[in-house]
Amino acid sequence: MKFVFSSFLVLLAALQSATAQGIDCVATCVDDVCTFTAKVNLYAGELGYFTFEECGGIRSPTLGIELGKTYRFVQADRTNYYHPLGFAYFPDGAHADKDELEPSIVPPGSSSTCNTTETCPAPKYFQDGVYLGDWMHQDTSIDSTGDFGLDHYEPKFFHPLGDWLGYGAFEVQLTFDVDDFAQDLFYFCHIHEFMTGRIKLMNEAGEPLVAENIPALEYTYDEVDAFDETCGTFNTSSYRLPDGEFAGQCPERFVCETAESRFLQSDGNTSSPLQAFSTCLDAMNCAMMVGMTTHATSPIGLFIHQMIPHHQNAVNMAKALLKTGGMGACEDLTNEEDPNCIMEYMMYEIINNQNHQIQTMRAVLETLQEPAYADCVVTAGHDHDEEVTGSDDALANETSTNGEGTGSSGAWTLGHSLFTVLVAALWILA
Ligand SMILES: *[C@@H]1O[C@H](CO)[C@@H](O)[C@H](O)[C@H]1NC(C)=O
Ligand SMILES: *[C@@H]1O[C@H](CO)[C@@H](O)[C@H](O)[C@H]1NC(C)=O
Ligand SMILES: *[C@@H]1O[C@H](CO)[C@@H](O)[C@H](O)[C@H]1NC(C)=O
Numbered sequence: 001m002k003f004v005f006s007s008f009l010v011l012l013a014a015l016q017s018a019t020a021q022g023i024d025c026v027a028t029c030v031d032d033v034c035t036f037t038a039k040v041n042l043y044a045g046e047l048g049y050f051t052f053e054e055c056g057g058i059r060s061p062t063l064g065i066e067l068g069k070t071y072r073f074v075q076a077d078r079t080n081y082y083h084p085l086g087f088a089y090f091p092d093g094a095h096a097d098k099d100e101l102e103p104s105i106v107p108p109g110s111s112s113t114c115n116t117t118e119t120c121p122a123p124k125y126f127q128d129g130v131y132l133g134d135w136m137h138q139d140t141s142i143d144s145t146g147d148f149g150l151d152h153y154e155p156k157f158f159h160p161l162g163d164w165l166g167y168g169a170f171e172v173q174l175t176f177d178v179d180d181f182a183q184d185l186f187y188f189c190h191i192h193e194f195m196t197g198r199i200k201l202m203n204e205a206g207e208p209l210v211a212e213n214i215p216a217l218e219y220t221y222d223e224v225d226a227f228d229e230t231c232g233t234f235n236t237s238s239y240r241l242p243d244g245e246f247a248g249q250c251p252e253r254f255v256c257e258t259a260e261s262r263f264l265q266s267d268g269n270t271s272s273p274l275q276a277f278s279t280c281l282d283a284m285n286c287a288m289m290v291g292m293t294t295h296a297t298s299p300i301g302l303f304i305h306q307m308i309p310h311h312q313n314a315v316n317m318a319k320a321l322l323k324t325g326g327m328g329a330c331e332d333l334t335n336e337e338d339p340n341c342i343m344e345y346m347m348y349e350i351i352n353n354q355n356h357q358i359q360t361m362r363a364v365l366e367t368l369q370e371p372a373y374a375d376c377v378v379t380a381g382h383d384h385d386e387e388v389t390g391s392d393d394a395l396a397n398e399t400s401t402n403g404e405g406t407g408s409s410g411a412w413t414l415g416h417s418l419f420t421v422l423v424a425a426l427w428i429l430a
């Protein structure tokens with residue numbers, strides 16, 4: 001008991017100091033080589049977030065790395081597909097037009113002259129145990145073109161999943177050795193923005209060299225509520241049928257069995273995959289339908305405003321099938337005989353590919369100075385001659401003629417009006 005209690009105190013102290021220092025976890029080290037095993041939790045937000053085996057399930061954990069030690073970031077797990085790791089001095093690196101770790105980039109604020117010899121800290125990229133570059137960091141005796149392998153690593157993450165899996169384990173190594181650098185570093189995904197996480201430099205005792213978190217992360221991570229958590233989806237719970245906030249803009253159901261008959265079909269087991277997946281589908285399809293009533297801003301704008309909800313739905317469908325569909329395990333994703341493998345393979349392609357296209361389309365809207373959202377409100381089952389984007393009065397009248405829709409309550413009208421006001425405000429702001 002005494003032993004257990006003192007262990008508990010030690011654990012508590014360790015946890016407290018970890019919290020105070022803001023470092024979520026450290027790598028597993030054997031001699032001088034330390035390893036972080038990267039994965040992506042695709043369900044943790046719209047795009048998913050990095051996790052590391054050494055850090056349990058924490059999404060986008062703050063990692064601690066020791067000055068001068070070599071860290072391996074292993075990207076062998078299949079969830080890393082489409083997520084090549086990068087390292088930068090600011091959140092999201094090049095996505096945010098900020099400096100990444102490169103041989104000739106002096107860490108901001110440092111007095112180092114490493115840029116003159118191309119010996120500044122930079123990652124080295126490996127595939128199947130083979131270094132893909134020729135730059136050797138401090139070893140300047142080797143004739144180098146300054147290539148640290150990224151240009152051979154990143155493109156392979158766009159290849160078909162089967163090819164990517166066949167290339168062998170991907171891995172990035174980083175040794176940070178500039179000792180008068182007084183900020184944090186960031187890992188990020190070279191393909192998707194907004195998946196960054198912090199790295200704090202530590203001394204040998206595991207204490208951070210800089211206590212404060214600088215530079216700041218200028219966005220917040222997505223939060224997933226209980227409904228989306230169950231489904232594996234993002235941003236669908238206000239569209240739950242029949243009583244989600246925006247359910248009134250949707251048909252009564254998309255999956256024709258009612259929740260009750262699904263329930264009967266599945267032997268009264270509410271957590272049966274068919275029951276769970278159908279409930280998720282109803283909500284995400286409603287989200288898509290609501291998202292797909294948009295203003296016509298321009299041909300490209302209209303395409304994008306209509307296509308993003310489509311893509312989001314494809315991503316949500318794929319995540320929900322993987323999470324709630326009760327599919328059998330697939331050992332070898334390239335097995336073209338096993339329906340579980342064929343579908344899991346396809347789900348990874350849909351999720352990663354379409355999320356990437358969504359980000360590309362959002363960037364096009366920004367370049368064209370078009371609004372990110374151009375939603376308008378159209379109720380389900382309305383008379384086709386009516387103008388429905390107008391006032392609350394018209395909306396109130398809609399409620400009574402909303403035969404096919406399910407919402408009939410005051411909450412529906414209120415939610416609906418709030419939604420209209422929100423959309424109008426976004427429209428005016430944009
Ligand atoms: C190296 O970086 C410093 C700033 O840290 C800059 O003043 C200098 O011009 C750079 N030298 C080279 C060769 O890039
Ligand atoms: C209900 O279905 C789930 C998922 O298939 C299964 O794990 C669970 O054991 C079932 N429960 C009952 C009571 O049959
Ligand atoms: C959720 O979707 C709605 C459109 O259906 C959008 O207005 C809102 O910004 C989304 N929320 C997040 C957090 O992406």
Ligand SMILES: *[C@@H]1O[C@H](CO)[C@@H](O)[C@H](O)[C@H]1NC(C)=O
Nearest residue numbers: 391392393394395396397398
């Ligand atoms: C709403 O319905 C009432 C009665 O049916 C009608 O008098 C009124 O003009 C309608 N309002 C709108 C904005 O359509």
